[in-house]
Amino acid sequence: MLVSVLIPTYARSTKLSNCLAALAAQSLDPSKYEVIVGFDGPDASAQEQALATWKASGGKAHLDLVPCPRQGYTLVRNQILERAKGTLLVSLNDDVRPSPDFLNIHATEHARRQAEGKAPSIIVGASPFCRREPESLLDRLVRSTSMVFFYDAMEREPQDPERDWGFRHCFGLNFSADLAQVREVGGFFARPHLYGYDDIELGFRLARKFDLPVLYRPEALAPHDHFYKPADLVDREHKLGVAAWYFAQANPAFGLACFGRDICRPEELSYSREFLSRERTAADRIRESFLRVGEIPGSVADGVHGDKLLQMLQQQFLLLKRWTWRAGLLEAAEGKLAIAA
Secondary structure (H helix, E strand, C coil): CCEEEEEEECCCHHHHHHHHHHHHCCCCCHHHEEEEEEEECCCHHHHHHHHHHHHHCCCCCEEEEEEECCCCHHHHHHHHHCCCCCCEEEEECCCECCCCCHHHHHHHHHHHHHHCCCCCCEEEEECCECCCCCCEHHHHHHHHCCCCCCHHHHHHCCCCCCCCCCHHHCCCCEEEEEHHHHHHCCCCCCCCCCCCCHHHHHHHHHHHHHCCCEEEEEEEECCECCCCCHHHHHHHHHHHHHHHHHHHHHCHHHHHHHHCCCCCCHHHHHHHHHHHHHHHHHHHHHHHHHCCHHHCEHHHHCCCCHHHHHHHHHHHHHHHHHHHHHHHHHHHHCCCCCCCC
């Protein structure tokens, strides 16, 4: 089994170098994996740094550095998917730091299931957010709740290794799947500079066509070296609203499964307009207070009531999240954004 590791990257040379250094130090036999990095926009300096890091870290596996047009990470990921020579795809972000046994665990899990006559699967590893000091309250909120990913909820559940977590847990920063199956369903849905849903929509198509379960293997650990500012999270919700329109248009079955309704119906868009008008004042008020969360030290959530405080903050953000998401959805539906069809 040859493992093809795919990493799209843009303007994060230091984090990419940390990721590559970790991949160079894997316990998996170097002849059994390749690493393909796609640069979203030609960047000779970043390529040179990546190659230097790989050599300095003693990397012996094949490393392919691919300059791509500036087009967004989903199109880059599909472009480097075409170059993969392996049988197993491992999808990573450029800002994760795989543990030494990371690739071995992904590869071994797929091989074990095959040897036992079990159906193929999507394997999702653990990529919890890294901790930094000093930690802000926002850092703590993102790291400890389901504000962005659902690892906290997954860890709270009893660890049944055969539990199918469903396509919503196919996180693009750390999952593996049969590469031929990924190609057979058409790879990742991609539009220039579109953000979000590409990973779980692929998981949906894989599960639908091949009846693949999504299995969680926390021992496939690759901590996520990413930190948000409050405005980043607000902007993220807007981008997700934009993407939701395009994904629901392109794959209505996914849209229904993901959102529980047809978000492209005129009635749904009318409701969004009404919601934005009705809740604008409340959303503005929440935004004003939420933008200050990054200035508060994370230590305020220490103590026996810390988890309850974090849950309250997450709930407070919900209306602003929904308002911003619907604003993005409407802008996409009304053609106010330059996203290529």
